[in-house]
Amino acid sequence: MCTLVQKTDLWDFWIMTQVSLIDGGRILTLDTADGPKRFHAIWLRDNAIDGATRDPVNGQRLITLADLSLDVTISAASVNGDHLTLEFAPEQHKANYDLTWLATHAYDNAQPRTAGQLAEGVEAWDNTLNADVPAGDYAALTRDDTARRNWLEAIRRYGFAKVTNLPVENGNLYKIVDLFGYVRETNYGRHFEVRTEVNPVNLAYTGLGLQAHTDNPYRDPVPSIQVLSCLDNSAAGGENMVVDGYACALRLKAENPEGFDLLAKYTARFSYSGSAGVKLQSRRPMIELDPDGTLRAVRFNSRSIAPLTDIPFDEMTAYYAAYRQLSDIIDDESMEVIFKLEPGEAFVVDNTRVLHARKGYSGEGSRWLQGCYADKDGVLSTLAALEESA
Amino acid sequence: MCTLVQKTDLWDFWIMTQVSLIDGGRILTLDTADGPKRFHAIWLRDNAIDGATRDPVNGQRLITLADLSLDVTISAASVNGDHLTLEFAPEQHKANYDLTWLATHAYDNAQPRTAGQLAEGVEAWDNTLNADVPAGDYAALTRDDTARRNWLEAIRRYGFAKVTNLPVENGNLYKIVDLFGYVRETNYGRHFEVRTEVNPVNLAYTGLGLQAHTDNPYRDPVPSIQVLSCLDNSAAGGENMVVDGYACALRLKAENPEGFDLLAKYTARFSYSGSAGVKLQSRRPMIELDPDGTLRAVRFNSRSIAPLTDIPFDEMTAYYAAYRQLSDIIDDESMEVIFKLEPGEAFVVDNTRVLHARKGYSGEGSRWLQGCYADKDGVLSTLAALEESA
Numbered sequence: 025m026c027t028l029v030q031k032t033d034l035w036d037f038w039i040m041t042q043v044s045l046i047d048g049g050r051i052l053t054l055d056t057a058d059g060p061k062r063f064h065a066i067w068l069r070d071n072a073i074d075g076a077t078r079d080p081v082n083g084q085r086l087i088t089l090a091d092l093s094l095d096v097t098i099s100a101a102s103v104n105g106d107h108l109t110l111e112f113a114p115e116q117h118k119a120n121y122d123l124t125w126l127a128t129h130a131y132d133n134a135q136p137r138t139a140g141q142l143a144e145g146v147e148a149w150d151n152t153l154n155a156d157v158p159a160g161d162y163a164a165l166t167r168d169d170t171a172r173r174n175w176l177e178a179i180r181r182y183g184f185a186k187v188t189n190l191p192v193e194n195g196n197l198y199k200i201v202d203l204f205g206y207v208r209e210t211n212y213g214r215h216f217e218v219r220t221e222v223n224p225v226n227l228a229y230t231g232l233g234l235q236a237h238t239d240n241p242y243r244d245p246v247p248s249i250q251v252l253s254c255l256d257n258s259a260a261g262g263e264n265m266v267v268d269g270y271a272c273a274l275r276l277k278a279e280n281p282e283g284f285d286l287l288a289k290y291t292a293r294f295s296y297s298g299s300a301g302v303k304l305q306s307r308r309p310m311i312e313l314d315p316d317g318t319l320r321a322v323r324f325n326s327r328s329i330a331p332l333t334d335i336p337f338d339e340m341t342a343y344y345a346a347y348r349q350l351s352d353i354i355d356d357e358s359m360e361v362i363f364k365l366e367p368g369e370a371f372v373v374d375n376t377r378v379l380h381a382r383k384g385y386s387g388e389g390s391r392w393l394q395g396c397y398a399d400k401d402g403v404l405s406t407l408a409a410l411e412e413s414a
Numbered sequence: 415m416c417t418l419v420q421k422t423d424l425w426d427f428w429i430m431t432q433v434s435l436i437d438g439g440r441i442l443t444l445d446t447a448d449g450p451k452r453f454h455a456i457w458l459r460d461n462a463i464d465g466a467t468r469d470p471v472n473g474q475r476l477i478t479l480a481d482l483s484l485d486v487t488i489s490a491a492s493v494n495g496d497h498l499t500l501e502f503a504p505e506q507h508k509a510n511y512d513l514t515w516l517a518t519h520a521y522d523n524a525q526p527r528t529a530g531q532l533a534e535g536v537e538a539w540d541n542t543l544n545a546d547v548p549a550g551d552y553a554a555l556t557r558d559d560t561a562r563r564n565w566l567e568a569i570r571r572y573g574f575a576k577v578t579n580l581p582v583e584n585g586n587l588y589k590i591v592d593l594f595g596y597v598r599e600t601n602y603g604r605h606f607e608v609r610t611e612v613n614p615v616n617l618a619y620t621g622l623g624l625q626a627h628t629d630n631p632y633r634d635p636v637p638s639i640q641v642l643s644c645l646d647n648s649a650a651g652g653e654n655m656v657v658d659g660y661a662c663a664l665r666l667k668a669e670n671p672e673g674f675d676l677l678a679k680y681t682a683r684f685s686y687s688g689s690a691g692v693k694l695q696s697r698r699p700m701i702e703l704d705p706d707g708t709l710r711a712v713r714f715n716s717r718s719i720a721p722l723t724d725i726p727f728d729e730m731t732a733y734y735a736a737y738r739q740l741s742d743i744i745d746d747e748s749m750e751v752i753f754k755l756e757p758g759e760a761f762v763v764d765n766t767r768v769l770h771a772r773k774g775y776s777g778e779g780s781r782w783l784q785g786c787y788a789d790k791d792g793v794l795s796t797l798a799a800l801e802e803s804a
Contacts, residue, residue, distance in 0.1 A: 062727055066734050071721045082688030084717040088625045089741040094734060132727040206599035211795075235478045243791045245635035289705050298472030303798035304791055307704070315679050315699050316724065326478040331461045334706065337452055337522040344456050344484060351479040401633045401694055405601075408693035 043108065049097035052110070054126065061130040065098045069112050071129070072119035139288065139317040140277050146319075147181050148271035153361050159186035165203055169410055176204060176407040183374035184266050190253065192368045197253035197394050200370055205402020208247050210240070211302050218252065218393035234327075236267045236354050236381035239397070241323040242294035242330075244306040247397030250375045254365035258389030263364040265381040266373060269322030272353045273311050276346065279353075283346025286339060287311040292323065293330040307334065310350065321376040324354060354379060365393070374400060433498065439487030442500070444516065451520040455488045459502050461519070462509035529678065529707040530667050536709075537571050538661035543751050549576035555593055559800055566594060566797040573764035574656050580643065582757045587643035587784050590760055595792020598637050600630070601692050605786035608642070623774035624717075626657045626744050629765050629787070631713040632684035632720075634696040637787030640765045644755035648779030653754040655771040656763060659712030662743045663701050666736065669743075673736025676729060677701040682713065683720035697724065700740065711766040714744060744769060755783070764790060 042055040052068065054061045069092055072078075078085055099113040108121045142148065160175035165187065178185040190196045197215060201207050207214050239250050252264070277284035288311040297303040312321040335343045353359060362383075365371070373380055375397070385391055432445040442458065444451045459482055462468075468475055489503040498511045532538065548568035554561035555577065568575040580586045587605060591597050597604050610621050629640050642654070667674035678701040687693040702711040725733045743749060750771075755761070763770050765787070775781055 064727075064730050064734070067722065067730060070734075082686075084686070084688070085719065086717075088716040088745075089738050090625075090745060094738055129721045129723050131723045131725060131730065135724065135726055206601075208598060208789075209596035211596075211792075235480075243789075244794075245638055245789060245791070248635055291705060296472070296474070297799070298474070301799045302795055303802060304795045305798060306791075309705050314697070315681060327474040327476075329475065331519045332457070333519050333521045334525065335521060336525055337454075340454050340457060340521065344454070344460075348479050348484055355478075355480060399598075399633075399635060401635070401696075402601075404634075405692055405694045408695060409687070409691045412693060 043101050043103055045098055045101055049099060049113065052098055052101060054108075054123075056127070058127075060132075061127075062132045063126070063130070065096050065112065066092065066094055067131075068098070068110060068121070069096045069117065069119075072117070073121075074119050076117075077119070135316070137316045139313055140274055140284065141316075141318050142270065143318050145177070145180050146183075146270070148274055149182055149268050149361075150271055150359050151357065151361060153182065157186060157361060157363055158182055158184070159188055162187050162190045162199070169414070172203060173407065173410040173414065176403055176410065179372055179374060179403055180407060183268060183270070183378035184380075185372055186363065186365075187253075187370045187372070188368070190368045190370060192255060194255070195394070196255075196368075197251045197370060197396050200251050200253065200372065201396065201398045204406040205249070205398050208249075208397040208399055210243070210247065210397060211299060211304075215394050215396035218395055219391070233384040234382045235351075236265060236360075236379035237325040237327065238269065238323055238377075238379055239325075239375050240296075240304075240328075241308070241325045242296040242304040242306050242328050244308065246306075246308075246321070246323070246375060248374065248376045248400035249398040249403060250373050250380070250395060251370060251398065252365075252373075252380070252393050252395045253370035254367055254393050256367055256390055256392040257365055259385040259391045260389070261383050262385030262391045263362050263383040264371065265360050265362045265383065266371070267354055267359045267361070267379040267381070269324065269354075269377050269379050270319050272350060272359060272379075273319060273322055275353050275359075276311075276350050280346060280349055282342065283349055284311065286335075286343045286346050287350065288313050290332075290336075290339070290343065291334045292332055293334070294323065294325065294328050295330040296328050305330070310347070319377075322379070324350070324379055326351070374403075376400065433491050433493055435488055435491055439489060439503065442488055442491060444498075444513075446517070448517075450522075451517075452522045453516070453520070455486050455502065456482065456484055457521075458488070458500060458511070459486045459507065459509075462507070463511070464509050466507075467509070525706070527706045529703060530664055530674065531706075531708050532660065533708050535567070535570050536573075536660070538664055539572055539658050539751075540661055540749050541747065541751060543572065547576060547751060547753060548572055548574070549578055552577050552580045552589070559804070562593060563797065563800040563804065566793055566800065569762055569764060569793055570797060573658060573660070573768035574770075575762055576753070576755075577643075577760045577762070578758070580758045580760060582645060584645070585784070586645075587641045587760060587786050590641050590643065590762065591786065591788045594796040595639070595788050598639075598787040598789055600633070600637070600787060601689060601694075605784050608783040608785055609781060621774060621776050624772045625741075626655060626750075626769035626771035627715040627717065628659065628713055628767075628769055629715075630686075630694075630718075631698070631715045632686040632694040632696050632718050634698065636696075636698075636711070636713070636765060638764065638766050638790035639788040639793060640763050640770070640785060641760060641788065642755075642763075642770070642783050642785045643760035644757055644783050646757055646780050646782040647755055649775040649781040650779065651773050652775035652781045653752050653773045654761065655750050655752045655773065656761070657744055657749045657751070657769040657771070659714065659744075659767045659769050660709050662740060662749060662769075663709060663712055665743050665749075666701075666740050670736060670739055672732065673739055674701065676725075676733045676736050677740065678703050680726075680729070680733065681724045682722055683724070684713065684715065684718050685720040686718050695720065700737065709767075712769070714740065714769055716741070764793075766790065 100111040158178035164171035291307045295305045490501040550565035685695045
C-alpha cells in the first residue's frame with residue numbers, strides 16, 4: 025500500500041488517495057475523496073496504454089482479448105506523481121495509468137438504469153425554447169471553432185439548431201453538412217426538393233399541413249440527421265415546427281407509465297413503396313431505449329406507419345391508447361417550437377429524436393426548401409474533437 | 415354472422431370461415447381453419463385501405479390517429495367473395511379488406527419473445543458453408559432479376575455474398591453498390607484503399623493479420639453494409655475470412671446463457687480518433703436484441719473497443735469471461751468461411767452481423783482491395799421489390 029498526496033493543480037478527486045490490492049491482486053482499490061473505487065486487474069490490463077498494447081499513433085488496440093489471461097493479477101502497484109504504475113503477473117507486463125484518466129473511467133459507481141433516462145448533455149424541452157431557439161451564423165460556423173462547437177453542442181443537447189445567413193443558392197445545404205459530416209444518399213437522391221408552387225385553387229389541400237413526424241422511419245438504419253434549407257418562402261404560412269420526441273415520450277411516461285412501456289416493448293412497423301423498385305420496411309419500436317433504459321430514438325410518422333402486427337391481441341387496445349396519447353402530446357401546442365425560415369436560413373434536426381412539421385401555406389408567393397440526410401456520428405465526432413482541442 | 419365459402423383458387427386458410435362481432439362491435443372474429451382470429455375495430459379502422467384513408471398512389475396514410483375515435487365500433491360486417499366489408503360507427507365509414515391480406519396481417523397469434531431468436535429469412539451458419547459460398551456473377555446480377563434476387567436473398571439469409579467476374583478497374587465497388595443502394599460516405603471517404611501504408615491511420619492499412627471484426631462499431635449508426643473489392647492479390651497470404659456473428663452469439667448462449675445476457679444487457683464502448691478532427695465514440699451492446707429478443711446486431715472489434723465503463727463492478731468479471739468466450743468462439747476455425755479474393759472478385763457483408771478478417775500477408779507481390787460502406791435498407795428494399803414483382 026502507498027499513499028499519494030496529489031499535486032494541487034490536478035483534479036481534487038485525487039487530493040489524498042491510497043492504493044491497495046485485494047483478492048490476491050485481482051482487484052485494485054483506490055481510496056479517494058469520492059470514496060473507494062475498485063478496478064479489476066483484467067480491466068486494467070486490457071486498458072493499458074503502452075506501445076505493446078495500443079498503437080501510439082491511432083490508439084487502436086494491437087492485442088486481442090485472447091492475448092490476455094483472464095486470471096491476470098497485479099503483482100505490484102505504486103504511485104508516481106500523477107501516475108499509477110502497475111506490474112501484472114504472470115506476464116510481468118508493466119503499465120502506467122494517468123490518475124485523472126482512471127477517475128473519469130471508474131466503473132465502481134451506481135449505474136442508473138431508469139427507463140427514459142437521458143444521456144449526458146441531452147435536455148428535454150417544450151415550447152419555452154421558443155424564447156431561445158438555438159442558431160448559428162453560417163460565416164461564424166465556418167471560421168470560428170467556438171461558434172461551431174456551441175452550435176454542435178446545441179444539436180446534441182436539443183436535437184436541432186438553425187443556421188442563418190447562408191448564401192441563398194441552390195445546394196447550400198451541402199455547406200451545412202460539410203460543417204460536421206457527410207450526406208447520406210437515399211432513393212430520394214443526395215438531396216430532395218421540397219417545393220410546391222402555391223395554387224389558390226387547392227387551398228383546401230394546402231391547409232392540411234403535416235403532422236409532426238420523424239423522417240423515413242421505414243428506413244433502417246434511419247437517417248439520423250436531416251437538413252432543411254430555405255431558398256424561397258414568400259407564401260403566407262408554411263412555418264416550420266419542431267417537437268422534442270424525447271420530451272413527448274417522457275410526458276407520456278409521466279401520464280401513462282404502462283403506455284410508455286408498451287411503446288418501448290413492442291415493435292411498430294413502417295413502410296414506404298411510393299417508387300418503382302422501392303419497398304422499404306422496418307420493424308422498430310416507437311420509443312427505443314438502450315439496454316440501460318436511456319432514450320435512444322423516437323419514431324413517429326402517421327403517414328408511413330404500417331399495420332401493427334407485433335403487439336399481442338390482449339395488449340392492442342392499451343397500445344393504441346398509448347399511441348394515441350403520444351400523438352396528442354405531439355400535437356399539443358405547449359410542445360411546439362415554431363419558426364418561419366427565411367431564404368438563407370436552414371435547420372438541422374436529430375431525426376432520431378426531434379419531430380418536424382410544416383404548417384399549411386397558401387396565398388400569393390411560393391415556397392422552396394431543399395432537404396438532405398446525414399448522420400449523427402459526424403455531429404458527435406466533430407463536437408468531441410472540438411471539445412478535446414478547446 | 416355470415417358464412418364464407420371461399421373460392422378454391424385462394425389460400426385454403428379461408429376455405430370455410432365465419433365472421434362475428436363481439437364486445438359491442440369492438441372486436442371482430444374470423445373463425446378460420448387455423449382457429450379463430452380476432453381483430454380490434456380500431457386496428458381495422460386504422461388500417462382501412464380506401465382513398466380517404468390512404469393515398470392510392472404511394473400508400474401513405476392520409477389521416478392521423480387523432481382523426482379516429484379510439485371508441486370506434488363495427489356496426490356491420492359482411493363477406494363478399496374474397497373481401498370483408500365493414501361499416502364503422504359512429505363515423506359511418508365503410509371499408510373493404512382482402513381476406514388474404516387479413517390472414518397475413520393477423521396478430522392474434524402466439525408471438526415468440528426468445529432472446530436470440532432469428533428474424534424470418536435469416537439463417538445462422540458455420541464453416542460447413544465453405545462448401546457453398548453464396549456468390550453472384552456480376553453480369554448476371556446486372557441483367558437478370560432472378561440472379562439479383564437470389565444474391566440479395568443470400569445476403570439477407572447469410573449476411574454475406576461474393577461477386578465474381580467484375581471488370582478489374584479502379585472503383586468497381588461502386589458498381590456493386592448500384593445493384594441495391596447508395597454509398598455511405600464517412601471520414602474514410604466514399605471508398606477507402608486497403609493496402610499497406612507506411613504510416614497507417616488504421617491498422618487495416620498494414621500487412622498485419624486482423625482478428626475477425628465488424629467495421630466501425632464506434633460509428634452510430636454503424637454502416638450496415640460493407641463492400642470489399644479486390645484489384646490485386648498476388649501476395650502470399652491475405653485470405654479473407656467471414657464469421658457469422660449471429661451464430662457465435664447463439665453458441666455463446668448455448669454454452670453460457672448468463673454470459674450472453676450480460677453482453678446484451680450492458681453497453682460496450684468503442685472509439686476511434688486516428689485522424690485530426692475525428693473522435694468517434696459509441697455506446698452499444700456487443701449483442702443487440704430487438705425488444706422481442708430478435709438478434710439485431712453484433713459488434714466486435716478488438717482494435718477499437720474502448721474502456722468498458724457501463725458494466726457494474728460486481729458483474730465485470732463475468733462480463734469479461736463472456737467477452738473472452740465470444741472472442742474464442744469467433745476465433746474457432748469451425749466458425750470460419752475462408753476464401754482468397756482474385757482480382758475481379760468482391761464480397762458484400764452485412765456489417766451488423768457478419769465479422770470479416772484478413773490473414774496476414776507479406777513477401778513478394780502485392781495486395782490491393784478497395785472498400786466502401788452502404789446500408790442494409792437498400793438491400794432489403796430492393797429484394798422486397800424484386801420479390802413482389804416476381
